[in-house]
Amino acid sequence: MPNAINIALIPLLPFAGFLLLGLFGKKFFGKTAGLIGTALLLVSCLLAFQTAYEYFFVYGKVNGAYQQFVPLQFVWLQFSQSLSIDMGLMIDPISVVMLVVVTFVSLMVHIYSLGYMKGETRFPVYYAFLGLFSFSMLGLVLASNIFQIYIFWELVGVSSFLLIGFYYEKPSAVAASKKAFIVTRFADFGFLIGILILSYCSNTLSFTELIQRLTTPGSAELQTAAGYSFLGISALTWGAALVFIGGAGKSAMFPLHIWLPDAMEGPTPVSALIHAATMVVAGVYLVARLFPVFAITTPEVLEGIGWVGAVSAIIAAVIACTQTDIKRVLAYSTMSQIGYMMFALGVSKYGGEEGLGYTASIFHLFTHAMFKALLFLGAGSVIHYVHSNEMKDMGGLRKFLPVTHITFLIACLAIAGVPPLAGFFSKEEILLAAYQHNQAIYYIALITSGITAFYMFRLYFNIFWSKPHHPHGEHHGEGGFVMTLPLVLLALGALFAGFIPFGTLVSSDGKPLESHFHLSFSIAPVALGLAGIFTAMALYKSQNEKPARISATMGGLYTAAYHKFYIDELYLFITKKILFNLVGRPAAWFDRNVVDGLVNVTGNITLTVSEGIKKMQSGKVQQYGIYVLSAVIVLSVLFIYVW
Amino acid sequence: MMEPGLYHILFISAALFFIGIYGFFTRRNLITMLMSTELILNSVNLNFIAFNKYLWPGKMDGLFFTVFVIAIAAAEAAVGIAIIINLYRSHQSIDVASAEDLKY
Numbered sequence: 001m002p003n004a005i006n007i008a009l010i011p012l013l014p015f016a017g018f019l020l021l022g023l024f025g026k027k028f029f030g031k032t033a034g035l036i037g038t039a040l041l042l043v044s045c046l047l048a049f050q051t052a053y054e055y056f057f058v059y060g061k062v063n064g065a066y067q068q069f070v071p072l073q074f075v076w077l078q079f080s081q082s083l084s085i086d087m088g089l090m091i092d093p094i095s096v097v098m099l100v101v102v103t104f105v106s107l108m109v110h111i112y113s114l115g116y117m118k119g120e121t122r123f124p125v126y127y128a129f130l131g132l133f134s135f136s137m138l139g140l141v142l143a144s145n146i147f148q149i150y151i152f153w154e155l156v157g158v159s160s161f162l163l164i165g166f167y168y169e170k171p172s173a174v175a176a177s178k179k180a181f182i183v184t185r186f187a188d189f190g191f192l193i194g195i196l197i198l199s200y201c202s203n204t205l206s207f208t209e210l211i212q213r214l215t216t217p218g219s220a221e222l223q224t225a226a227g228y229s230f231l232g233i234s235a236l237t238w239g240a241a242l243v244f245i246g247g248a249g250k251s252a253m254f255p256l257h258i259w260l261p262d263a264m265e266g267p268t269p270v271s272a273l274i275h276a277a278t279m280v281v282a283g284v285y286l287v288a289r290l291f292p293v294f295a296i297t298t299p300e301v302l303e304g305i306g307w308v309g310a311v312s313a314i315i316a317a318v319i320a321c322t323q324t325d326i327k328r329v330l331a332y333s334t335m336s337q338i339g340y341m342m343f344a345l346g347v348s349k350y351g352g353e354e355g356l357g358y359t360a361s362i363f364h365l366f367t368h369a370m371f372k373a374l375l376f377l378g379a380g381s382v383i384h385y386v387h388s389n390e391m392k393d394m395g396g397l398r399k400f401l402p403v404t405h406i407t408f409l410i411a412c413l414a415i416a417g418v419p420p421l422a423g424f425f426s427k428e429e430i431l432l433a434a435y436q437h438n439q440a441i442y443y444i445a446l447i448t449s450g451i452t453a454f455y456m457f458r459l460y461f462n463i464f465w466s467k468p469h470h471p472h473g474e475h476h477g478e479g480g481f482v483m484t485l486p487l488v489l490l491a492l493g494a495l496f497a498g499f500i501p502f503g504t505l506v507s508s509d510g511k512p513l514e515s516h517f518h519l520s521f522s523i524a525p526v527a528l529g530l531a532g533i534f535t536a537m538a539l540y541k542s543q544n545e546k547p548a549r550i551s552a553t554m555g556g557l558y559t560a561a562y563h564k565f566y567i568d569e570l571y572l573f574i575t576k577k578i579l580f581n582l583v584g585r586p587a588a589w590f591d592r593n594v595v596d597g598l599v600n601v602t603g604n605i606t607l608t609v610s611e612g613i614k615k616m617q618s619g620k621v622q623q624y625g626i627y628v629l630s631a632v633i634v635l636s637v638l639f640i641y642v643w
Numbered sequence: 644m645m646e647p648g649l650y651h652i653l654f655i656s657a658a659l660f661f662i663g664i665y666g667f668f669t670r671r672n673l674i675t676m677l678m679s680t681e682l683i684l685n686s687v688n689l690n691f692i693a694f695n696k697y698l699w700p701g702k703m704d705g706l707f708f709t710v711f712v713i714a715i716a717a718a719e720a721a722v723g724i725a726i727i728i729n730l731y732r733s734h735q736s737i738d739v740a741s742a743e744d745l746k747y
Contacts, residue, residue, distance in 0.1 A: 093649065617746055618743070618746060619743035619744065619745055619746030620675075620739070620743060621676070621738075621739055621742065622667065622668050622739065625667055625668060626668065627665065
């Protein structure tokens with residue numbers, strides 16, 4: 001059986017770090033704050049690996065299928081006899097995989113930040129925030145009921161907000177953190193309503209019971225729920241769709257993705273942790289967590305999820321080709337890859353062979369965390385070296401940053417899907433799942449994988465080749481051991497994570513899945529990927545005029561993609577022109593004239609009256625005496641003759 | 644010689660009361676005003692005693708009230724005179740008009 005204390009310690013250790021560094025960091029720790037945070041996370045990472053090992057190989061499998069365990073559960077808020085909010089830990093294949101991913105990437109980022117953030121004045125605060133984030137993300141992963149996941153969902157939102165706005169002297173960082181918070185908060189509103197609908201229909205908040213009640217055909221809850229509908233769509237569909245909107249906001253799915261590129265204002269290791277490997281896949285995790293409900297009860301919502309994922313994947317990939325800020329390229333690449341995970345879930349069915357997409361999605365989540373965190377940390381090293389995010393300030397860095405160069409290349413090959421690196425295997429499974437269930441999405445995904453290879457190598461050649469680099473002034477190299485070690489470890493992950501037989505560990509119904517590997521099937525994506533790589537090589541390996549000429553011939557399409565398809569402008573138009581003018585201004589007028597008017601009238605009445613009575617208070621003691629005496633006389637007369 | 648009855652005492656008490664009222668409203672000197680309030684209070688005391696004696700001879704309530712009123716009058720005089728002294732220190736006058744600037 002799972003060891004509840006060990007598992008509970010995994011999120012609680014980073015939380016302890018947060019409290020310690022947040023409260024006493026500045027005063028007592030200073031430079032050692034990083035070491036404390038890293039040490040705590042190392043322990044929690046080891047515990048996560050131990051939990052994963054024990055779950056997958058010791059106790060997890062009962063009767064040939066991986067089971068869900070709830071090793072710890074207590075009632076937190078009791079509403080009624082049947083409804084309460086519990087706090088608990090849930091152990092099942094996806095939460096265990098996420099535990100490993102989150103603690104490992106977080107540990108890498110902690111180590112890396114020791115070098116990257118050295119000398120920052122708010123160094124302890126930074127580590128406190130990292131601890132808070134790790135705690136919230138691990139809590140989200142381990143949540144045993146839908147309300148608990150919502151609490152931690154908001155907590156990761158807050159820590160993301162704090163870390164994006166870490167350089168709060170920069171106005172752009174402040175704006176970005178606000179944007180990220182507002183957009184995800186807006187989506188979370190949908191999530192909350194979705195939670196309320198689903199829990200109202202199923203009369204429970206716990207995942208196990210909720211899934212069981214909403215997926216058993218003919219169960220009492222399902223029959224009551226079938227009676228409710230709104231705008232001709234059943235309540236359960238609404239609930240599932242709204243829950244997905246929450247997930248889409250957090251996972252930066254089109255059209256709620258606008259916050260992710262701006263979130264790159266945060267420190268680069270933070271982007272690697274939060275906006276590449278862990279928090280942004282929370283939406284995928286949420287859909288996977290409730291997967292039986294989506295797949296069995298509301299297949300129409302699942303189909304929508306598939307399309308949203310596919311559209312996000314290709315739009316983000318096209319935009320990524322035109323961006324010049326390397327972190328923004330990576331941000332759009334992240335969005336594109338999460339699109340892959342989403343549509344993999346979308347094309348999946350529940351149970352057996354049909355559930356390949358589910359396995360593929362979690363597999364891709366795992367491998368993507370490795371190579372995307374690696375890409376971001378590599379980009380961090382580059383930015384650390386040239387002090388700029390812009391591609392034009394880079395070029396020819398391969399001799400100056402050898403470790404970064406090699407690891408970055410590995411990550412690029414992995415994300416481009418070149419065999420036998422990690423990305424190849426997971427992407428292959430996703431494409432296979434899409435091919436079996438939705439051909440249209442399959443072709444979108446195929447094109448996207450070609451574009452992915454192209455823009456990743458455009459990035460790679462622009463940073464490390466292109467024009468020769470002339471070092472000027474003093475340079476500090478790659479930032480020493482603490483910054484290269486995480487790169488190397490993650491590169492090992494990107495190299496070998498693909499060989500994990502994921503199908504036997506994670507599947508939609510817990511039963512091991514035989515992975516069918518068709519060599520002939522992978523010819524098309526690999527060929528497209530290689531084509532993308534060679535195109536990028538031809539265009540960007542050395543400085544020339546070709547890219548500019550091509551972008552000129554593309555004309556409108558290039559400009560549109562460069563401006564991110566004007567989605568930001570569209571949002572601004574909707575909010576500023578339509579919402580502000582049609583809702584904001586009338587509401588402001590009402591507030592200023594009617595509400596304020598009422599308050600002012602009350603105030604004026606008081607003022608006028610008091611101005612009148614003020615003269616009675618003359619300061620003449622004898623006048624007061626007369627008031628008292630006359631009042632006494634009047635009252636006496638009244639008492640004697642009237643009553 | 645006629646024994647004085649309730650009405651005589653009430654008459655004296657009322658006279659004392661109105662003398663006090665008159666003094667309170669006409670004098671400008673704060674100390675005289677304080678004395679006038681003492682007169683008012685004592686007229687009330689007289690009333691209490693008289694009613695107690697003539698209407699409920701077996702009871703002590705009126706006497707107790709009188710004792711209370713005397714105690715409170717003493718306290719009031721102490722506070723009042725303290726105020727007057729302070730007023731004199733700041734305004735060099737104990738005219739009631741000089742206290743007018745204490746309003747609001």
